[in-house]
Amino acid sequence: MSYPIYKQAIYETTLNLVKxxxxxxxxxxxSTRLPDGNIAITPSGILYDKMKPDDIVIMDLGGNKIEGKYKPSSEKALHNEIYKAHPDVNAVVHTHSIHAIAFSTVGIELPVVCLELVFVGGPIPVADYQTPGTVKVGIGAAKHFSEKPGLRGLLLQNHGLVAIGNDLNDAYQNAYNLETGAEIYHLALQTGKKPISLTDFQITQIFEQYKKPGKY
Ligand SMILES: [Zn+2]
Known part of the structure; x- marks a missing residue:
């Protein structure tokens, strides 16, 4: 199949995440899942401000390169383990964004204190630490998504965040909401007061208001 349209979409999502x-x-x-079952993913070892759409790599679910001049991301296993465990997931965004990392280092589950964390299916768990780049990171993340079907993003201990989506834009928004929610929670904690969590009833009301069928 022809891949340029998917490479372009990954490229644009990456630039948006940089922005x-x-x-x-x-x-x-x-990364995103392709109609032929392969995965388009950002390359390893290239600064994103130098990256071009054609540098995006096509790989199979085993992490073997199908097309591209660079290697697939060194964290390809994180993406592939999630895709293998969750056939409904079509895009994965993983970032080392600072608020997510900060909370991941203290192993604090993010409570649902704002809409941003409601939409990611909070409370947001922290997956146990695993060496970045190993299959274990992906297995740990995929397990959390299996245990909590409404969850669309989580923290990886001492590492960062990972968000999933029906498509690239969905995964991008989930990553953005998770990082923003972490930033909001961080600011709220600076007051010295305990941030108020939304109740299950309030969360249900929010989903009804936004015409969403439950927690996704
Ligand atoms: Zn990482």
Whole structure:
């Protein structure tokens, strides 16, 4: 099949993540599932401000390169393990955004204190630490998404965040909401007061208001 349209979409999503500050230099990686079952993913070892659409790599679910002059992201296993465990997930965004990392280092679950965290299916868990780049990171993340079907993003201990979506834009928005929610929670904690969590009833009301069928 022809891949340029998907490469362009990954490229644009990456630039958007750089623009909103979730990606710095080449930290973080983005992928989408293709109609033929393969995966388009950002390349390894290239600064994103130098990246071109054609640098996006096509790989199979085993992480083997199908097309592209660079290697697939060093964190390809994180993406592939999620795709293998969740056939309904069509895009994955992983970032080393600072508020997500900060909370991941203290292992604090993010409570649902704002709409941003409601829409990501909070409370947001922290997956146990695993060496970045290993299959175990992906298995740990995929397990959390299986245990909590409404969850659309989570923290990876001492590492960052990972968000999933029906498509690239959905995964991008989930990553953005998760990082923004972490930033909001951080600011609220600076007051020295305990931030108020929304109740399950309030969350249900919010979904009804936004015409969403429950927690996704
Ligand atoms: Zn990472």
């Amino acid at each position: 909103v500050g979730l990606i710095r230099l080449s930290s973080g990686n983005i």
